[in-house]
Amino acid sequence: MRLTDAPAAEIVAQAARLRWQCRRGMLELDLLLNRFLEVGFADLDEASRADFVRLLGYQDQIIHDWLMGQAVPADAALRRLVAAIRAAMRDDRANP
Amino acid sequence: MPDPLRPIPHRRFDALIIGAGGAGLNAALRLASADLRVAVVSKVFPTRSHTVAAQGGVNAALANVLPDDWHWHMFDTVKGSDYLGDQDAIEYMCREAIPTVYELEHAGVPFSRIDDGRIYQRAFGGQSQNFGGDQAARTCAAADRTGHAILHTLYQQNVRARTHFFDEYFAIDLIRDEEGAILGALVLEIETGETLVIEAKATLLATGGHGQVFRTTTNAFINTGDGMAMALRAGVPLMDMEFYQFHPTGVAGKGMLITEGARGEGGYLINGDGERFMERYAPRALDLASRDVVARSMVTEIREGRGCGPNKDHVMLRLDHLGADVVHRRLPGITDICRVFLGIDPAEQPIPVFPTAHYAMGGIPTDRFARVVAPARHGPEEIVPGLYAAGECACVSVHGANRLGGNSLLDILVFGRAAGTDILQYVAENPNHRPMRDADIEPALTRLGRWDRSGEGESVAAAKADLRKLMEDHCGVFRDDATMAEGVEKLKALRQRVEHVRLKDQSRTFNTARIEALELDNLVDVGMATLMSALHRQESRGAHSRVDYPERDDEQWMKHSLYARDGDRMDYKPVRTKPLTVESFPPKARVY
Numbered sequence: 251m252r253l254t255d256a257p258a259a260e261i262v263a264q265a266a267r268l269r270w271q272c273r274r275g276m277l278e279l280d281l282l283l284n285r286f287l288e289v290g291f292a293d294l295d296e297a298s299r300a301d302f303v304r305l306l307g308y309q310d311q312i313i314h315d316w317l318m319g320q321a322v323p324a325d326a327a328l329r330r331l332v333a334a335i336r337a338a339m340r341d342d343r344a345n346p
Numbered sequence: 347m348p349d350p351l352r353p354i355p356h357r358r359f360d361a362l363i364i365g366a367g368g369a370g371l372n373a374a375l376r377l378a379s380a381d382l383r384v385a386v387v388s389k390v391f392p393t394r395s396h397t398v399a400a401q402g403g404v405n406a407a408l409a410n411v412l413p414d415d416w417h418w419h420m421f422d423t424v425k426g427s428d429y430l431g432d433q434d435a436i437e438y439m440c441r442e443a444i445p446t447v448y449e450l451e452h453a454g455v456p457f458s459r460i461d462d463g464r465i466y467q468r469a470f471g472g473q474s475q476n477f478g479g480d481q482a483a484r485t486c487a488a489a490d491r492t493g494h495a496i497l498h499t500l501y502q503q504n505v506r507a508r509t510h511f512f513d514e515y516f517a518i519d520l521i522r523d524e525e526g527a528i529l530g531a532l533v534l535e536i537e538t539g540e541t542l543v544i545e546a547k548a549t550l551l552a553t554g555g556h557g558q559v560f561r562t563t564t565n566a567f568i569n570t571g572d573g574m575a576m577a578l579r580a581g582v583p584l585m586d587m588e589f590y591q592f593h594p595t596g597v598a599g600k601g602m603l604i605t606e607g608a609r610g611e612g613g614y615l616i617n618g619d620g621e622r623f624m625e626r627y628a629p630r631a632l633d634l635a636s637r638d639v640v641a642r643s644m645v646t647e648i649r650e651g652r653g654c655g656p657n658k659d660h661v662m663l664r665l666d667h668l669g670a671d672v673v674h675r676r677l678p679g680i681t682d683i684c685r686v687f688l689g690i691d692p693a694e695q696p697i698p699v700f701p702t703a704h705y706a707m708g709g710i711p712t713d714r715f716a717r718v719v720a721p722a723r724h725g726p727e728e729i730v731p732g733l734y735a736a737g738e739c740a741c742v743s744v745h746g747a748n749r750l751g752g753n754s755l756l757d758i759l760v761f762g763r764a765a766g767t768d769i770l771q772y773v774a775e776n777p778n779h780r781p782m783r784d785a786d787i788e789p790a791l792t793r794l795g796r797w798d799r800s801g802e803g804e805s806v807a808a809a810k811a812d813l814r815k816l817m818e819d820h821c822g823v824f825r826d827d828a829t830m831a832e833g834v835e836k837l838k839a840l841r842q843r844v845e846h847v848r849l850k851d852q853s854r855t856f857n858t859a860r861i862e863a864l865e866l867d868n869l870v871d872v873g874m875a876t877l878m879s880a881l882h883r884q885e886s887r888g889a890h891s892r893v894d895y896p897e898r899d900d901e902q903w904m905k906h907s908l909y910a911r912d913g914d915r916m917d918y919k920p921v922r923t924k925p926l927t928v929e930s931f932p933p934k935a936r937v938y
């Protein structure tokens with residue numbers, strides 16, 4: 251998988267660019283998205299990183315409903331991503 | 347410093363609005379609809395402003411569900427403010443509430459409705475009929491996403507009205523001429539790191555709140571008090587900054603609100619010894635005692651070593667005795683928060699909680715036309731030419747010492763619009779841009795340039811964490827002279843330390859660290875304003891409650907605080923007790 255992937259430095263640069271996109275109007279989203287950017291983003295393959303960018307393009311209220319488990323995205327790739335973001339928050343609790 | 351070969355570009359508009367929450371967008375809409383050239387600058391995409399988080403709703407005496415009257419709404423607001431609110435502004439807001447909500451309805455905000463099609467209204471705490479009588483129902487909501495609905499509607503309308511948006515631009519400082527008139531602002535494009543001067547005949551600060559100055563807060567990361575700090579640096583004092591609303595139960599270490607409903611359903615608090623400690627502080631009301639009593643009791647337990655967890659830094663809220671059915675069905679939002687952020691089911695395990703900072707009553711002093719007023723030669727309320735403020739960053743003051751639920755969305759809409767209306771007139775009377783000299787821009791550039799210094803030094807993140815902890819420990823819900831005086835000394839030391847903070851990343855593009863450094867400066871200034879104002883107010887009123895001065899003291903303290911950055915000076919001005927058309931509500935003891 252990594253063969254077709256971007257070099258690590260480029261991923262770090264991409265994460266830096268996305269950091270501001272993870273600043274949202276709701277504290278819940280700030281906590282979940284920033285946490286994921288720190289611990290989960292670098293492990294994503296290129297397609298999933300593109301999905302993350304796509305997720306960030308949705309309205310706060312919609313992302314909130316997905317991440318809080320009040321609604322489920324129709325798109326399977328976003329569903330997987332939402333599960334990964336929620337899981338990253340759980341890891342945070344294990345190693346604060 | 348500016349590169350002499352690449353001078354900073356300038357853009358000119360009739361009006362500059364800094365902030366794209368409800369306040370900024372409502373002002374912009376008024377202006378753009380009148381064909382003014384309006385620039386709106388926002389550090390995040392407009393619909394990511396914090397207004398999106400408001401779920402409860404907006405107050406207006408529509409009398410759709412129960413009898414109501416704007417005058418009763420006014421009474422409740424004055425009483426809620428613990429008589430520190432300005433009654434002219436409060437009368438104006440409560441009257442304007444009604445057309446404001448109808449205007450939103452016409453603009454397309456999908457308010458929840460009753461069977462006959464009129465807007466549904468729910469009952470909130472602090473709402474009464476007949477000047478303190480039966481419960482009123484005054485809050486209009488669009489399901490549980492009122493803020494989202496308002497923000498999106500206003501944004502769409504602004505796009506249609508051709509408001510010019512500068513999305514993801516960070517305002518650094520106001521630009522002021524020698525006579526003290528405001529000429530616009532220096533802003534930074536976050537993506538490229540390029541600076542831009544926006545010249546305007548009138549500038550409105552609508553930058554929202556500053557909950558991030560406290561460690562535990564319900565506010566999003568963007569709420570760093572930037573506009574308040576910009577005002578301070580432009581020589582404008584901040585008003586009533588000691589009045590900050592805390593909710594007793596936030597998720598410890600994270601901040602999200604666990605609504606009062608949890609205790610209403612029978613949830614109760616326990617300390618590290620498993621004791622139901624509210625029995626000692628409020629033997630009758632117990633866990634449903636007033637917010638400040640519950641919050642202070644929690645912190646007292648922790649200060650005295652009876653906290654929970656390895657650091658004994660929180661207490662626990664128990665719901666597990668209520669049964670899974672009640673908890674999951676009646677408290678679904680809390681269940682979700684616990685599952686996602688704590689990995690627990692609140693029906694099985696207790697929730698770690700700590701008081702969480704929620705809403706700023708204080709801010710940039712304005713009159714009811716949203717014009718910024720500051721003490722000057724001829725009195726305490728002289729207008730700062732060309733400068734306006736509205737929304738949570740402003741202090742009109744309609745909330746006084748305490749805000750009622752549903753009144754802050756109202757405040758941002760009413761005074762955002764009032765700002766727009768007054769700016770129209772101001773621009774008609776002052777049709778030309780005032781000249782701007784390079785020297786006027788210099789102070790803002792110097793502040794930005796300070797972060798270009800590289801080298802070894804501590805990090806922004808470390809200094810920010812220390813600041814937030816300091817504010818929580820020394821100016822949170824537990825306030826007395828010794829605690830706050832120590833806090834001021836520590837904050838002065840921290841302010842010095844921040845001078846030596848360095849940025850490792852000196853790249854220009856997408857340098858979020860640079861923005862966070864600028865926000866840190868702002869938080870320090872706003873923190874000092876809060877601590878100084880709180881230390882000096884020797885009484886308990888509304889949200890400011892002191893263990894060493896437990897009573898309200900109208901004789902000495904029915905006045906507004908003003909903190910000036912220059913020399914950390916405190917000053918005061920009288921409360922406006924005269925409404926516009928009705929009789930004044932004189933102070934009465936506050937019993938609910």
Ligand SMILES: Cc1cc2nc3c(=O)[nH]c(=O)nc-3n(C[C@H](O)[C@H](O)[C@H](O)COP(=O)(O)OP(=O)(O)OC[C@H]3O[C@@H](n4cnc5c(N)ncnc54)[C@H](O)[C@@H]3O)c2cc1C
Pocket residue numbers: 364365366367368369370387388389390392395396397398399400401402403404493515516517518552553554555564565566568572573704705736737738739751752753754755756758
């Ligand atoms: C969780 C929560 C729930 C709430 N629920 C309710 C409720 O039900 N009812 C109610 O009445 N109130 C509620 N409130 C309070 C209310 O939401 C806020 O007081 C209100 O939305 C503030 O609006 P505003 O327009 O002043 O600022 P915001 O919506 O915070 O907008 C501030 C704007 O300023 C911009 N900005 C800030 N600094 C800069 C800078 N340096 N450069 C450029 N742009 C900048 C931001 O990008 C943003 O666009 C709630 C608050 C919270 C935290």
